[in-house]
Amino acid sequence: MKPLIQATIAILVICGILFFTADRLESAGSKGSTDTITVYNWGEYIDPDLIKQFTEETGIKVVYETFDSNEAMMTKIQQGGSAYDIAVPSEYMVEMMKEKDLLIPLDHSKLPNLQNIDPYYLDLPFDPSNKYTVPYFWGTVGVVFNPNLIDDHLTFDSWDDLWDPALSGKVFLVDGSREVMGMGLNSLGESLNSKDDALLRKATDKLIHLSPNIKAIIGDEITPLMINNEASVALTWSGQAADMMWENEELDYAIPKEGSNLWFDNLVIPKTAANVDGAHAFINFMLDAEVAAQNADYVGYATPNAAAMQLMDPEVVADERFYPNEELKNKLEVYENLGLEWLGKYNEYFLEFKMSIR
Amino acid sequence: MRNKVSTGSLFPYFIWIVLFVIAPIALIVYYSMLDLDGNFTLDNYKAFFTPVYLKMTLTSFWYAFLITFFTLLISYPTAFFLTKTKHKHLWLMLIIIPSWINLLLKTYAFIGIFGLYGPLNAVVKVFGFEPQQILFTDFSFIFVSVYIFIPFMIIPIFNALDKLNPTLIYAARDLGASSFTTFRRVVFPLTIAGVKSGIQTTFIPALSLFMITRLIAGNQVITLGTAIEQQFLVSQNWGMGSTIAVFLIIIMFISMLLTSQKSKGGRV
Numbered sequence: 001m002k003p004l005i006q007a008t009i010a011i012l013v014i015c016g017i018l019f020f021t022a023d024r025l026e027s028a029g030s031k032g033s034t035d036t037i038t039v040y041n042w043g044e045y046i047d048p049d050l051i052k053q054f055t056e057e058t059g060i061k062v063v064y065e066t067f068d069s070n071e072a073m074m075t076k077i078q079q080g081g082s083a084y085d086i087a088v089p090s091e092y093m094v095e096m097m098k099e100k101d102l103l104i105p106l107d108h109s110k111l112p113n114l115q116n117i118d119p120y121y122l123d124l125p126f127d128p129s130n131k132y133t134v135p136y137f138w139g140t141v142g143v144v145f146n147p148n149l150i151d152d153h154l155t156f157d158s159w160d161d162l163w164d165p166a167l168s169g170k171v172f173l174v175d176g177s178r179e180v181m182g183m184g185l186n187s188l189g190e191s192l193n194s195k196d197d198a199l200l201r202k203a204t205d206k207l208i209h210l211s212p213n214i215k216a217i218i219g220d221e222i223t224p225l226m227i228n229n230e231a232s233v234a235l236t237w238s239g240q241a242a243d244m245m246w247e248n249e250e251l252d253y254a255i256p257k258e259g260s261n262l263w264f265d266n267l268v269i270p271k272t273a274a275n276v277d278g279a280h281a282f283i284n285f286m287l288d289a290e291v292a293a294q295n296a297d298y299v300g301y302a303t304p305n306a307a308a309m310q311l312m313d314p315e316v317v318a319d320e321r322f323y324p325n326e327e328l329k330n331k332l333e334v335y336e337n338l339g340l341e342w343l344g345k346y347n348e349y350f351l352e353f354k355m356s357i358r
Numbered sequence: 359m360r361n362k363v364s365t366g367s368l369f370p371y372f373i374w375i376v377l378f379v380i381a382p383i384a385l386i387v388y389y390s391m392l393d394l395d396g397n398f399t400l401d402n403y404k405a406f407f408t409p410v411y412l413k414m415t416l417t418s419f420w421y422a423f424l425i426t427f428f429t430l431l432i433s434y435p436t437a438f439f440l441t442k443t444k445h446k447h448l449w450l451m452l453i454i455i456p457s458w459i460n461l462l463l464k465t466y467a468f469i470g471i472f473g474l475y476g477p478l479n480a481v482v483k484v485f486g487f488e489p490q491q492i493l494f495t496d497f498s499f500i501f502v503s504v505y506i507f508i509p510f511m512i513i514p515i516f517n518a519l520d521k522l523n524p525t526l527i528y529a530a531r532d533l534g535a536s537s538f539t540t541f542r543r544v545v546f547p548l549t550i551a552g553v554k555s556g557i558q559t560t561f562i563p564a565l566s567l568f569m570i571t572r573l574i575a576g577n578q579v580i581t582l583g584t585a586i587e588q589q590f591l592v593s594q595n596w597g598m599g600s601t602i603a604v605f606l607i608i609i610m611f612i613s614m615l616l617t618s619q620k621s622k623g624g625r626v
Contacts, residue, residue, distance in 0.1 A: 004367055004370065008370055071591065169491070172576075175572060175577060176592075177592060214578075215491075215494055215576060216493075216494040216575075216576020216577060216578065217572075217576060217577035217578075218572055218573070218576050218577065219572065221469065221573060224469075225473075228473065228474075228475060229474075229475075230473055230474045230475065230493075340394045340593070340594055340595065341394055343592075343593055343594070344394065344593045344595050344598070347588060347589075347592055347593040347595075348410070351410060351414075351580070351585065351588065352410050354577055354580050355410055355413055355414060355417075355580055357577070357578050358578055358579075
């Protein structure tokens with residue numbers, strides 16, 4: 001009996017100490033004050049020199065933390081505890097955070113540099129009149145491929161090239177229901193936000209015909225496989241494709257003409273902010289033409305900042321694979337928040353497609 | 359007095375079981391009867407009995423069976439020979455050590471090993487064959503799973519074999535039984551308890567494998583575990599996710615019953 005009590009007490013004491021330490025760490029790590037802001041961003045998603053420059057110019061110190069998924073980021077903000085002043089959610093996450101009331105409206109009078117952003121990227125359906133968000137980087141979903149490993153006639157100018165019998169057992173897909181179902185819908189010339197059971201059925205049936213060509217449906221593991229020439233064709237995001245092409249110069253990227261997804265990562269001020277003025281100063285700083293140009297150079301994604309594009313290497317900005325032309329851009333669609341019911345349906349159809357692979 | 363002490367000392371365990379066994383299962387059952395808006399419904403159960411999920415259940419079962427079968431096939435002889443070696447506990451240790459390494463790390467290592475330019479294909483090339491696509495096949499999935507479960511199967515079998523009284527074997531031999539008959543009639547029946555608990559520790563987790571199905575099998579193998587992960591993380595349909603979990607619990611319960619120890623005699 002005695003050792004049992006001792007053990008119980010020991011466990012309780014250890015738990016207590018752990019809670020206490022965690023609490024201290026959290027409040028010490030991000031105590032809100034007027035001369036500090038905490039930025040919560042994706043990994044490798046900012047030029048670190050710019051953070052220093054921001055501190056030099058404004059005297060505001062930056063605590064920089066990173067996350068690797070939208071969901072993880074939202075969970076941490078929802079829990080509170082840490083005083084994040086800036087976060088960088090993707091557009092569908094913006095809608096969820098809005099629904100959960102996790103965002104603070106932006107004061108546009110404190111963001112004069114907002115005029116640098118190309119109007120094409122403002123006032124988008126996920127955030128009308130940019131009440132909560134400023135676009136940070138954007139990109140597309142498309143096909144990254146290695147022309148040396150596949151038939152010459154495959155250019156992925158059309159989604160239907162993925163169905164080509166020459167690609168039997170060669171195609172990798174990203175493990176996302178919106179991406180894959182969206183690709184199926186796009187290949188039929190339909191909207192990737194369709195809420196129509198008959199259309200989704202048709203898209204799924206078409207995808208099931210793709211099964212013989214599928215090698216695997218995976219996540220970030222596609223990147224090393226493409227870099228090492230172990231995979232030759234993959235459906236992926238332009239950002240990931242840019243990373244791969246940086247490492248392996250043989251690779252090419254295409255956005256099929258039927259249209260595809262247009263995604264945005266956005267700067268927002270979450271409810272956890274302790275220094276709202278500092279956060280506005282930071283957003284305005286990141287919108288500055290020179291800063292945005294330097295950042296886009298470093299990160300390698302497409303910037304929505306028109307003034308910055310003028311300052312960038314014309315060759316980069318003219319690369320239609322990452323800065324598609326008007327005609328194609330008009331065919332790109334932003335994911336709308338489908339609501340849980342339709343999101344569930346997309347996932348059920350996606351599951352059915354996955355089950356058909358063998 | 360004796361009685362009182364034992365109930366008192368059982369109290370922490372009782373709390374533990376209520377908090378960490380009964381309450382979670384009750385919560386899962388509760389959530390399985392909720393729809394997206396939190397209303398009471400049995401639609402999730404109806405949805406489970408559609409071809410997609412039934413096929414998935416069968417697939418999970420089939421792969422869990424294959425994994426358990428091959429794990430047992432490798433583990434029993436290994437455990438048997440281990441007990442015959444001189445430094446058997448050292449050897450056992452060496453087999454167990456890999457299980458200390460993080461599962462995900464081992465899985466990633468296999469991506470490299472099985473790759474088109476990996477060491478395994480280098481060996482294939484030495485023998486004059488074309489590099490084979492090993493990753494994202496049934497073979498790679500079952501191989502990696504079996505590799506991961508082997509220590510968990512060997513330990514209980516090893517313990518059972520180790521505890522086996524050698525005089526029984528001598529007796530069998532003295533009475534004229536051949537090596538094979540001794541094994542079949544004496545050794546195996548006496549170690550069946552170890553085999554059963556080995557099967558439990560393999561089959562049940564194998565049913566709900568999910569990371570390996572993506573990393574090694576490239577989602578060509580979809581198990582119930584994958585579906586639960588997707589329902590919770592992507593669809594945010596906790597109801598359906600819980601419903602699948604309920605069926606998983608039922609299946610586990612049945613397999614526990616089938617492999618449970620009978621407290622009949624026969625032990626020494």
